[in-house]
Amino acid sequence: MRRLAELLLTLIFATAAAAAAPTLLWETKGLALPESVVLDPASDALYVSNIGGEVMRKDGDGFIAKLKPDGTMIEREWVKGLNGPTGLALHGGKLYVADIDQLVEIDVAGWKIVQRYQAKDATFLNDVAAGPDGSIYVDDMPNNTIWRLKDGTFGPWLKDDALNGPNGLVVQGDNLIVAQFGKLPEEGQEAVKGGLVSVSLKDKSITPFANVMSTGHWDGLEPLEPGVYLVTDWAEGALYRIDTKGNAERILDTNQGSADHLYLPETKTVIIPMMIDNALAAYTLK
Template sequence: MRLTHVVALTLALSLAGCGGSDQPSKLWEASGFQTPESALPDTDAAVIYVSNMAGKPNEKDGNGYISKLSLDGKVITDKWVTGLDAPKGMALVDGKLFVADIDKLVEIDVATSAITTKHEAAGAKILNDVAAGIDGDIYVSDWSGNAIWRLADGKFEKWLESDQLKNPNGLLVESDKLVVAAWGAMEPDFSTKTPGNLLSVNLEDKTISNLGDGKPVGNLDGLEPLEADTYIVTDWVAGKVFEIAKSGKAKELLSLSQGSADLGYIPASRTAIIPLMVDGKVVAYKF
């Protein structure tokens, strides 16, 4: 066999063994977390914030906390901020970390690691994800309350409530709309007869519409932009990671374990950081 044939065969076998060059590759895995729900990278500070519910999603037990990791998955501070109940989604704005915590939006000063404000959301059921607009407004999904709350000009209030939100989970502010990763209309046990899909909420008039064809995808959780016209989205129940186009078409990228939650994404390195709630782990994959 000629040398060129040997090289070609070796390359083919190598690609087959790794699942092809377009397959996500696992970079690292960190363990020891307590029901980790959200991972938020801060590349300027070279850290990742991880929210730990350390209990049930609606239990006010004071056991919740935030961990701080390096970008390569090493734990810097296990319990960086403590005294929370069941912290979930996070957003970082001007040195302030905003954390959804059942019926409060907790504001943490990153420089001092101190909780500076707790914005009460009277009547909220389970606040989940947090997203910031370019104008500084903060949007928070009320997962089981079928609502979106907003912090604007220091006032935190219910901004939108509708069954059309299909139990909103992940949020992303994009230009003149709020993109919503919907879980799907929930039964009392959190199951769904029809899984959720991506939605679009007009920020001006609050109209709700399907993003694309509206075809059900899964019990959607984390949501981040991937390409110019696609998003990277997790399915908590199935443990899958999808690429979902603005047309609504979904492509499976990864199959992980149940509990794949609110992921963070670093565009420059094409790295997704995914909390695995049930396993108590955080994993990173390069796309």
């Protein structure tokens, strides 16, 4: 009887875990190294950055795709003329795009690039986040630097090795939340994993989240609820639920290359650019 009870408990827990796993809603293929996705409520459209050819290569074949929220393609090359576009952020009718060493401003209504802000000596601008005051933050991952566009002026805002390969960015109140990528292993060197840190927008002080340092190669970062975030691990190919108390729960296994995702709280939908698979995949959270 005891053995039977143990088997029943195991089955119950396994069934509950399976029920809690995110469910695939749809998948759109045929993209070209998609890296980031945002939803524009004004046009009810998804915008997806596509690096195109090689990462960090100025080859002019990067573009922004426009899709419906159900994954239906509207315009594959909605805006062209980019090099290696990655992170995206919307503010005031403009789409801001990280493009290697430039922050590119796109007028959404006009479907065109209206401004390019040069980041001198930047190596790889990655994610972008917009503050409520209209400030635009973008990180240069290899150089542990965060740039800021404010009142038409673009320049380095914070440079600190404690950023440890800053990747995902989210502005929350008076803080900029940063998901760290760390470093992938190189010949003769071990990998350096990252965690989550909070950067004060007032004094630029950096505060690590308890017990979630050196835990992954984090890429996308989206708030789930107060003190809880959905974070993608690009190297492992996974989606995690992480809270500020130090709990990190792996809730979805994907292929390597899970990048800068989007979370829609109204429908509990997470949309993940699968960079290496050249696809965009949507899941519903239980």
